[in-house]
Amino acid sequence: MGAVYDENDIVQIVLTDHRTVENQIAKWQEMRNANNCDEATKWFNQLVFEIARHSVAEEQVLYPLMEAVGKEGLQLSENALQDHKKIKVALEALRHEKDEAEFDRKMQQMLQELLGHMQTEEDIELPFVMKNVPVEKRISEGPAFQRMKAIGPTLPHPSFKERPQVLQAVVGLLTAPVDRLRDLFKEFPSADEVQATKPV
Ligand SMILES: [Fe+2]
Ligand SMILES: [Fe+2]
Numbered sequence: 001m002g003a004v005y006d007e008n009d010i011v012q013i014v015l016t017d018h019r020t021v022e023n024q025i026a027k028w029q030e031m032r033n034a035n036n037c038d039e040a041t042k043w044f045n046q047l048v049f050e051i052a053r054h055s056v057a058e059e060q061v062l063y064p065l066m067e068a069v070g071k072e073g074l075q076l077s078e079n080a081l082q083d084h085k086k087i088k089v090a091l092e093a094l095r096h097e098k099d100e101a102e103f104d105r106k107m108q109q110m111l112q113e114l115l116g117h118m119q120t121e122e123d124i125e126l127p128f129v130m131k132n133v134p135v136e137k138r139i140s141e142g143p144a145f146q147r148m149k150a151i152g153p154t155l156p157h158p159s160f161k162e163r164p165q166v167l168q169a170v171v172g173l174l175t176a177p178v179d180r181l182r183d184l185f186k187e188f189p190s191a192d193e194v195q196a197t198k199p200v
């Protein structure tokens with residue numbers, strides 16, 4: 001197992017994204033607890049944006065690396081894709097939930113699902129990638145992961161099929177400009193506030 005730290009290593013990028021997501025959940029929770037609905041909505045929008053981009057990059061760049069290893073990797077990818085599907089369905093339902101109490105209940109359920117998935121990724125999938133994918137390959141795939149985040153959809157789209165993945169990528173990329181247009185009309189935390197949730 002390569003112990004060398006490289007910020008372009010796809011495994012490091014995924015871990016950094018996970019810490020960012022956790023920090024943004026904490027911001028949402030803080031605003032929700034303070035009954036600051038405007039700020040809580042901003043952090044919810046930011047969270048959806050972060051999770052949608054992270055998920056599509058994993059589906060298109062990280063999981064294929066596991067699948068290329070063989071049967072065990074294929075099974076891990078399959079499990080992870082099923083988790084993603086559940087989380088996207090939950091996020092989409094939340095985006096349209098108007099009842100406050102229902103929203104809180106569904107949000108806690110979604111967070112449980114999401115945090116459980118991230119934990120499994122860190123305990124099982126990422127160690128599998130570290131063990132089976134050479135460090136050079138992991139480093140060369142890092143920029144591809146970041147590119148996919150930059151151009152991919154920013155909303156969950158649970159109706160997209162995870163497979164075939166290539167088709168999903170094409171549909172996803174066609175949808176991305178529409179998502180980005182919609183994002184213009186939503187409230188988000190400021191750039192500085194978002195930057196503060198990223199681990200250094
Ligand atoms: Fe994932
Ligand atoms: Fe992840």
